[in-house]
Amino acid sequence: MKIGITGPDLILSHGGAQNHTLNVIRILSNYFEFIYFPDPYFYDKYRHYRNAVKERVKTMTLEGLKLPSSFDAILDENYSYNEIIKIYSEEQFDYIFDFDFNSRSIIPYDFITVFSKIKNVKFGVALQGLADISLRLPKFFFDTIRLDGGFKIPLFRAYQYFMRKVMIYKLTHAENNNIIMIMNKNYWENIRLEDHNVRILFPSNGWLNNITSDGNLTNLDNILMKKQEKIIYFARLSYGKGLFDIPKILLAISDKRKIKLTVVGKFEYEDERIRFFRMLEKYGLSDLVDYRGFLGDKELYEEILSSKVMLYPSHSDSFSIAILQALSLRTPVVAYNIAGLRIYSGLSAVKLVDEFDYDAMADAVIDFISKGNYDDLFSDANLKEFLRLHTWENVAEQYKDVFARIAEDLKIK
Known part of the structure; x- marks a missing residue:
């Protein structure tokens, strides 16, 4: 046919x-x-x-x-x-x-x-x-x-x-x-x-085959845990993907713990880019944000792999491959509990919180970071089966x- x-x-x-x-x-x-x-x-x-x-x-x-x-x-x-x-x-x-x-x-x-x-x-x-x-x-x-x-x-x-x-x-x-x-x-x-x-x-x-920092393709079980003191937000950079929630969540995090945020992606509109960086400046967060722009798969995977948490305050999603990629690279995720992301509900390495609850997002990020070792999160049978099926x-x-x-x-x- x-x-x-x-x-x-x-x-x-x-x-x-x-x-x-x-x-x-x-x-x-x-x-x-x-x-x-x-x-x-x-x-x-x-x-x-x-x-x-x-x-x-x-x-x-x-x-x-x-x-x-x-x-x-x-x-x-x-x-x-x-x-x-x-x-x-x-x-x-x-x-x-x-x-x-x-x-x-x-x-x-x-x-x-x-x-x-x-x-x-x-x-x-x-x-x-x-x-x-x-x-x-x-x-x-x-x-x-x-x-x-x-x-x-x-x-x-x-x-x-x-x-x-x-x-x-x-x-x-x-x-x-x-x-x-x-x-x-x-x-x-x-x-x-x-x-x-x-x-x-x-x-x-x-989810795509994973790429380690040396550029070799690996299976999930062989990924090295090389976490740095940072979190990551990667998406199509627009208001619908939570772009303007990011400064508010980062401010709530920084009140309790100073941690760097890596931002990856392309801005959909110039006025949204300007507004985002003005918000960072207004809240005194500019020094905590490293904007990397659009990255190819290998560089993106390295950033995800080296981050302690993926922050994803999206308001509009039907599934989110981004979350799936983060989980496959053993990076826990904090996101809003919206309909399109509820498929991840109950997984050990995903925390879904009420939409627009910036303090809850911050607390969930800090909670994941405080665990130190993620072996228990990613040895969970439900999560492994979820990734095996997808x-x-x-x-x-x-x-x-x-x-x-x-x-x-x-x-x-």
Whole structure:
């Protein structure tokens, strides 16, 4: 079966959705043929970074992921959104799947439902970012007024709520949709999809092979514990990932114990970067923060491995591969007890606290640091079993079953 792929930007962007998509496709390319259709909205960005795009496309081709034959022509011309979809429709495929159903333009315009209707093919979706925050109005409103970030945040959140509601309506009323896959059972706290063909993935993500400080790949049991007197926060640096909670939590920690914080990632917006560093300066915390920017896997893993705790005050998540990576590198995690992260509840090396409770976050960090030796935390049978299950092979196997069943239903070889 030839499957058209839509969803996250697999060419220039990095993140959990991209990680998920590429790992699943890499494993399943032995069973299915995939062709990636970038959302037409992405092409404006691609035209600004042509050289990087062309290099990445070469790599993707070597990895077995094809692009439309019209890709270069679209890149060279300023086609409209609808014109690109029309050009795409000339490609032949049997089924289409969106690995991160979401709106990527300034209006709630979803690519896959339009594309599948034009092609008259069935489609499926995975929900990753669409319901990573609660879409139940009372909680959504209450969370919005508590978020730091200036007057722009409530305005953006109001738009975000409207956009996501429209997207969910479009999805649940699309005639061609035959499967909706969600990242974990706790998603139901944020969104309800009654009377639809929904499959809950478990496990829904995997962790990459670990890299020690000497650059060698290792198994989990062989990772050396080389902890330094520091904690780490790594994420897509934005208000939704708790960027503006970090200074408040670090202030609460520093009242009891001075410890360095390493921050890793790229800021989504310049005004958020400015606000973050101003907050650090305001609270007198600038000397305690080491901002490393975006790091490659090896450098990132070294930072995680050498940190005593991962601090992760995210307000929006559907799973968090970042937490999974930290646990695989034997670094305990302190995070908010939100729906998307509740899958980690009960694990010995994870402490979930009430959202916006900065003192509780600080106390949990200090409690982990005070343990000194983490052998007991990471010898816990439940944690070991959790990590054993969360491999990309186990994730891909579930997609394989779904795609095979769809091929059988549609009588596709």
